Amino acid sequence: MTQRQTAAVAAHTSFEAFGLPEKLLKSLNRMNFTTPTPIQSATIPLAMEGNDVLGTAQTGTGKTAAFGIPAICYLMEHDDAMALIMTPTRELAAQVIEAMQQMIPVPNIKTALLIGGEAIPRQLRQLDAKPRLIVGTPGRINDHLVRRSLKLQNAGFLVLDETDRMLDMGFGPQIETIVEKMNDKRQTLLFSATLPDNITKLSKKYLTNPKRIAVGSLTTPIANIKQETMRVTDEGKYDQLMMELEQRKGSIIIFVKTKHGADRLAKKLSNEEMRAAAIHGDLQQRKRDRVIADFREKKFRILVATDVAARGLDIPHIEHVINYDLPQVPEDYIHRIGRTARAGALGSAVNFVTHADGRKWVAIQRLLGGNTDTQDPRASRGVKRHGDDRARGALPKRAGKPGGGFGKKFGGPRSGDDYAPRKRSNDDYTPRARVNNDDRPQRSERKEWSPVAERAEFVEARPARTERSERPKSGGRTAQQRNERPARGFRGDRPAERSARPAGERPARPAHTDRSYGERPKKHDDRPAARTERPEGVKPKKHGGPKNRWSSARKEHAKSGRGRDGGHSAPKKFSGPKKRAG
Structure with missing residues (x-):
């Protein structure tokens, strides 16, 4: 902090010194x-x-109250105004609105929670009540703007919490759309754990003459957190975790890098008769809320989580944080271990570092500046040693220039004047004398290679080809000798050979008829009858198919003297439904 900010902090030792409304002070005291x-x-x-x-x-460090108290004061002074607070995760939004509801001292400030994973009709009912304080994530807030169920023309107070995380998650376009829908004459509070270039550009775009506040070091963990580093192998990582869980008391949160890994590790720990549950982004919002509520009430001791729980999760009784997998981004390491030692309490953080995590751990150490109270990796049980000359909590450094380590020529260590770049002289290019090459012909004595000359030498050295008539035929055997081969036993006697015909003669083909190929019979009488001829005037008999049972029944009725007048008539065929008249 600057000198002016330090004096302001020293002057305000209680909330009464801020000039807050009396009703709000009573809520804070409660x-x-x-x-x-x-x-x-x-x-x-x-x-x-x-x-x-x-x-x-x-x-x-209490950022929720830092922006929550001014937001409530703004709403108490302006009866028709609205305030909007955006957070990157659902859990953080639910935590913020819960704290804000406890601070609000008047009944005319209604709230609405707009986060993903919850039913839209429930949120629509909240918006129908005309809330003045809205807390949510950028994605769901933007959805309601598209539905036209949310209007922000009267919103004159904006809070962006964990802005760096929101930009990392890709909420930049949604934030821009939401800010455009708000009142131009608004007050904006922007909070971020880090201050990269994109945050600076965003502040210049949305903030007007902002007051810069920086409390504490952004790259130094809280002093109340004791950090330990364990050098482990991939095979021995789970065994080392079980040893740490047996030795430590109190609630523990274990961070892993994948959602599937969180479920798998939580299930494995549950099979070891340890009370554990997992939380990650794929869980439904209702189940995520239930898991966090059960962990707050200490219904289970171990929470396995991804980085979704690394920001803003405020559970005071977390005593230990175990980084089972190191974070992909070095800045997330500060947020992970910040889940413990809340509100001035003591906590510990354990980091499992494998050989594949070397680059990640070096990046984390570089971010922290090397100011970590880490345990000697060689003193840990079941860990892998990497040499006695390593510094505590850090990987070894290669000797010489970066990327070297193979001698002077490749950037290795040099002493004295040899460290400067070596100057080349003409002696470096002097050809060296040949050794034991006296039998090798000199260049002037060598024959120039030519494919034509090589081909000619090959042809001359090849023996001359004999005439075709002088070559032996079939190994020098006659046809009679070849036919007199003994028959194979397993095939039986071979059939006799066909009579040989003189070469050039073909077997005679059958003689063609006198009629040419294209001629066909022109008269019907010339064609053979397809069936026997029948005399004129005789009709062919009809095909005798299956008899109709109804016709045979009629014949029987006729023979027996029964018909329409006597007895019953024969059944009739169905002719379809009758048509109505008219």
């Missing part, structure tokens, strides 16, 4: 908020004056 944290002491006075704020602070 929540045991007596002494403001550094980020609260620096942010609340500036926000109460109507300034835009660009703040960076470590996780677990």
